[in-house]
Amino acid sequence: MIEPPVISDLVPHAGRMLLLERLLDSGADYVTCEVLVRADGMFDRDGRVPAWLGVEYMAQTIAAYSGLQAQASGQPVRLGFLLGSRR
Template identity: 30%
Template structure:
């Protein structure tokens, strides 16, 4: 895997504060690794509990998939585009929340990509080398997202 050189804002098609991951660490044609640290400024942070609910992991996974796809697209001279989370299967969380200062590593691996733009990913979130969340996620990335949205 190659080390990433793109700032997260260049590969995740959101604006702050909706960018939830801190960094794309590395990627190749099949997988990517991202990271984030839970802080009081993290989106969905609960000040009273000093944590983020673990169900937010699904969005960490989705944004890591976006970083993977867009970094690879930028490497080919292409443009950043949006994709749509179609469904998730086997989403499991092994903790109820991500505590303040937790360092999370998000790994995504593409299982397949169809010509239609549909793809599937095996995803996991680790903390201290332990899997704390996992899912299989299906993504749809149309060739022309603007045209697709206009038709909807």
């Protein structure tokens, strides 16, 4: 089995702002990433995180997918932006 890439090689976040733990699985049209809620995390509130943080988890997972696509085509991993969401 081939080990998946290290998440920090795919997502242009660093330190405590890299919220994804690791890439679990990927395919041509999907990725699955893992998040660990840590007691010392910036957003931890007694073992919980605010619901809006799910949007950031999603955005970083999309960044991981984009990073995989970039690597597969020999391109550098690039910074992206989430411009908005509804409700």
